[in-house]
Amino acid sequence: MSSSRWPVSEHALFTPVSLAPANEYSDDELPAAFTPSSAQLARTLMNPTPALKRLLGSACAGWCALTLGAQAPAESRENRGAAADAHPGNGPIDAIHAHVCGFHFYSGDPTRALRAEHYCSHLATGVLQCVIYDSPARNARLIGIEYIISEALFVALPEEEKKLWHSHRYEVMSGLLVAPDLTDKAEKALMQDLVSTYGKCWDFWQVDRGDKLPLGRPQLMMGFTADGQADPTMVASRDRELAIDSEKLKAARADIPTRPIAAGADGGEKTAAIHIKDALLARTAPTASDRISSYAPVASGEPFAGVQPRMTQAKPALMASHLNFLAARYDLANRPADGVVMSRGKPVQQGARARLAPGVTWERLAALTPDEIRTRDVFPAGFRPLPHPNHAEGGMLFPHFVIAEIQRQEQRDLARFDLDFDLPDHFLPEFPAAIYLTTRADLGDVSQGQVVTLDNYFALFNGLLNPKQLEGLRLLLTPFPQQQFNATDDRRSARPSRGVACFDCHANGHTNAATHLAGDARPQAFRHRIDTPTLRGVNVQQLFGSQRALKSVEDFTEFEQRAAYFDGDPVIAVKKGVNVLDRGSQVHAMAEMQALFDFPPAPKLNVLGRLDPKKATVPEQRGQDLFFGKAQCASCHVPPYYTDNSMHDLQTGRFYAPRLVRGAMTTADGPIKTFPLRGIKDSPPYLHDGRLLTLADTIEFFNLILETHLSVEEKTDLEAFLRVL
Numbered sequence: 210m211s212s213s214r215w216p217v218s219e220h221a222l223f224t225p226v227s228l229a230p231a232n233e234y235s236d237d238e239l240p241a242a243f244t245p246s247s248a249q250l251a252r253t254l255m256n257p258t259p260a261l262k263r264l265l266g267s268a269c270a271g272w273c274a275l276t277l278g279a280q281a282p283a284e285s286r287e288n289r290g291a292a293a294d295a296h297p298g299n300g301p302i303d304a305i306h307a308h309v310c311g312f313h314f315y316s317g318d319p320t321r322a323l324r325a326e327h328y329c330s331h332l333a334t335g336v337l338q339c340v341i342y343d344s345p346a347r348n349a350r351l352i353g354i355e356y357i358i359s360e361a362l363f364v365a366l367p368e369e370e371k372k373l374w375h376s377h378r379y380e381v382m383s384g385l386l387v388a389p390d391l392t393d394k395a396e397k398a399l400m401q402d403l404v405s406t407y408g409k410c411w412d413f414w415q416v417d418r419g420d421k422l423p424l425g426r427p428q429l430m431m432g433f434t435a436d437g438q439a440d441p442t443m444v445a446s447r448d449r450e451l452a453i454d455s456e457k458l459k460a461a462r463a464d465i466p467t468r469p470i471a472a473g474a475d476g477g478e479k480t481a482a483i484h485i486k487d488a489l490l491a492r493t494a495p496t497a498s499d500r501i502s503s504y505a506p507v508a509s510g511e512p513f514a515g516v517q518p519r520m521t522q523a524k525p526a527l528m529a530s531h532l533n534f535l536a537a538r539y540d541l542a543n544r545p546a547d548g549v550v551m552s553r554g555k556p557v558q559q560g561a562r563a564r565l566a567p568g569v570t571w572e573r574l575a576a577l578t579p580d581e582i583r584t585r586d587v588f589p590a591g592f593r594p595l596p597h598p599n600h601a602e603g604g605m606l607f608p609h610f611v612i613a614e615i616q617r618q619e620q621r622d623l624a625r626f627d628l629d630f631d632l633p634d635h636f637l638p639e640f641p642a643a644i645y646l647t648t649r650a651d652l653g654d655v656s657q658g659q660v661v662t663l664d665n666y667f668a669l670f671n672g673l674l675n676p677k678q679l680e681g682l683r684l685l686l687t688p689f690p691q692q693q694f695n696a697t698d699d700r701r702s703a704r705p706s707r708g709v710a711c712f713d714c715h716a717n718g719h720t721n722a723a724t725h726l727a728g729d730a731r732p733q734a735f736r737h738r739i740d741t742p743t744l745r746g747v748n749v750q751q752l753f754g755s756q757r758a759l760k761s762v763e764d765f766t767e768f769e770q771r772a773a774y775f776d777g778d779p780v781i782a783v784k785k786g787v788n789v790l791d792r793g794s795q796v797h798a799m800a801e802m803q804a805l806f807d808f809p810p811a812p813k814l815n816v817l818g819r820l821d822p823k824k825a826t827v828p829e830q831r832g833q834d835l836f837f838g839k840a841q842c843a844s845c846h847v848p849p850y851y852t853d854n855s856m857h858d859l860q861t862g863r864f865y866a867p868r869l870v871r872g873a874m875t876t877a878d879g880p881i882k883t884f885p886l887r888g889i890k891d892s893p894p895y896l897h898d899g900r901l902l903t904l905a906d907t908i909e910f911f912n913l914i915l916e917t918h919l920s921v922e923e924k925t926d927l928e929a930f931l932r933v934l
């Protein structure tokens with residue numbers, strides 16, 4: 210391999226938003242054979258720099274022809290399935306598209322340093338993997354590997370793990386790190402991407418001590434972090450060989466924006482990165498504390514004064530990369546459907562929003578078998594499980610408008626310093642939601658356009674509810690401490706918190722789309738993100754919770770507190786201040802109150818929950834026929850409430866290989882409860898985790914799940930029917 214193979218990338222490796230054109234997949238979800246490099250490589254090779262032209266003339270001619278001939282960019286993306294099967298060329302080696310040269314030193318001994326020629330490929334958003342040679346020559350020795358990750362990924366690592374990673378800020382700013390094959394402009398852009406990244410490097414071959422073979426244990430390598438550490442003669446000789454001047458590069462890079470080095474990197478030392486405790490490296494097998502455990506630590510090792518600034522600092526990068534991930538999965542534009550609104554007038558969004566792989570249409574996709582969809586890896590990314598904005602951390606997250614309203618009415622702060630809610634407002638239920646009482650159907654919406662809180666509930670409901678129900682409502686509105694919002698220093702609110710109320714999520718007995726992780730699965734990556742379900746219609750249901758299938762509203766009401774809400778952890782609940790409710794009085798009153806929340810009126814449905822032909826339009830009636838016929842929806846969604854009160858395994862795992870996406874293991878969902886479809890247009894986003902943004906998405910989803918081959922017109926009719934339920 211000659212160095213002519215890597216002289217490419219103008220490609221912003223880590224810039225979250227600019228990287229992927231809006232209509233492309235996030236790299237996280239790109240099949241391995243479709244890293245951006247091949248397309249990019251082809252582009253650069255068609256338009257080579259002078260240096261590259263020289264090289265093209267010689268060593269790489271055959272390989273380049275192969276690249277250009279085989280993969281025009283557009284075509285390569287359309288045929289992603291076929292190409293993935295064939296694995297042409299050198300597989301992952303061909304994905305290598307950046308060559309950077311720098312120096313590493315042995316952890317614990319900065320006097321022993323090695324020159325490192327990195328050849329890197331882009332694996333996923335924020336992840337590079339590099340092979341390291343001791344020179345750029347053809348007969349170079351493969352001495353090590355380095356993984357490079359973005360700051361957002363780094364800050365989420367466990368503290369012990371962070372010590373193994375080194376920062377790149379000094380290496381970039383000092384001119385020690387160079388990309389000799391790139392134009393000045395491209396090199397600077399690459400350095401800009403690398404400056405806030407972190408690397409973990411292992412050396413297998415101690416060439417500096419003259420080893421003829423890779424002997425001994427792998428050595429952890431570190432990066433220089435300050436002037437005076439790197440041996441000037443070593444740097445000067447490298448500079449001479451490459452005909453560069455690292456001092457000049459340093460001056461030229463002075464205006465690259467930098468960020469503070471994240472806490473914990475470079476061996477955990479603030480200053481020179483040298484000492485990794487031997488004990489850490491000596492561990493060959495995981496210790497008890499490394500093993501995956503069902504238990505969260507009761508006393509956290511890190512004080513609040515450390516956690517809060519660390520996580521606050523990490524938040525912008527983390528949210529930016531998550532929003533970029535969402536934008537790659539979904540078309541997030543605000544496109545309301547003409548004349549279709551929720552109960553109090555908020556527009557319903559139009560059209561399926563999950564993005565399709567390039568060249569794929571809904572019709573072509575539905576023509577494939579689940580096996581073919583899986584093999585070609587074309588199941589829309591937006592139909593796979595949706596990760597929490599920080600899946601490893603999890604916990605309850607509230608939309609900004611909820612935070613603002615609770616703050617305004619109760620001066621209680623539901624903001625988290627480490628994370629924000631992620632989906633745009635136009636895909637969420639209306640706020641405040643309407644309230645329909647089963648006991649007073651005559652009144653219609655009794656919310657008076659207000660968000661019910663402890664502040665106003667009595668004024669709104671005295672004279673409308675009986676005393677027991679009023680007491681139930683009071684308790685549903687009373688905050689109790691839990692995982693993220695409590696008065697201990699193990700919390701995610703800036704100030705000690707009084708806690709959360711049931712209706713902070715089930716606002717007005719409905720949902721405000723607050724999100725969380727379900728408590729039932731372990732390890733953490735396997736926990737489902739969960740979108741708050743509405744409480745409308747719990748009176749006619751028999752199973753509660755998407756997976757757990759608790760058998761009564763009373764059970765659900767009682768267990769929430771006892772197990773730290775959705776964390777399934779009584780230990781932590783006790784630590785943070787559990788409030789055990791009395792079953793006979795408090796739980797009963799709360800459950801009775803919940804049972805009063807009715808579905809919104811559906812004026813076009815008759816007593817049996819079917820369309821009244823005198824009121825329904827022709828498309829709605831055709832939609833109903835499909836629902837009960839070809840589309841097979843009624844097998845599970847049985848009128849009048851459009852649920853069968855059961856659980857079904859939709860076997861989503863037929864369509865995609867398991868994959869770790871942003872800390873979430875996207876794998877088969879397993880059995881989930883059939884949510885009722887009455888009033889369904891009022892409660893986007895859809896499915897237990899909120900992965901489907903619109904009703905049109907749910908129709909495309911079930912068209913694949915059930916292999917029903919609906920036509921475009923049939924889908925439109927079916928949607929018309931869902932909108933009147």
Ligand code: HEC
Pocket residue numbers: 605606685709710711712713714715723724725727728739740741742743744747752753754755756757762765766769770774799803897
């Ligand atoms: C952080 C937001 C949040 C809070 C606070 C909250 N819930 Fe929930 N609730 C949810 C989510 C999310 C689910 C879905 C759980 C699942 O899928 O396992 C749920 C499910 C339920 C269900 C079952 C609904 C169904 O259709 O299956 C009931 C009943 C319920 N909650 C009542 C309560 C009560 C009572 C409280 C207060 C004691 C409460 N919730 C507090 C978010 C919340």
Ligand code: HEC
Pocket residue numbers: 755840841842843844845846856857858859878881882883884885886889892894895896897898904907908911912915927931
């Ligand atoms: C095999 C049973 C089954 C069939 C058939 C079925 N569904 Fe469902 N449906 C479910 C289950 C189970 C869920 C919950 C899945 C989840 O949350 O992951 C669900 C969820 C939904 C939701 C989202 C509900 C919510 O509150 O988020 C909609 C909308 C929906 N189905 C519509 C349809 C339509 C339209 C059809 C026919 C094209 C259909 N379903 C066919 C079982 C079924």
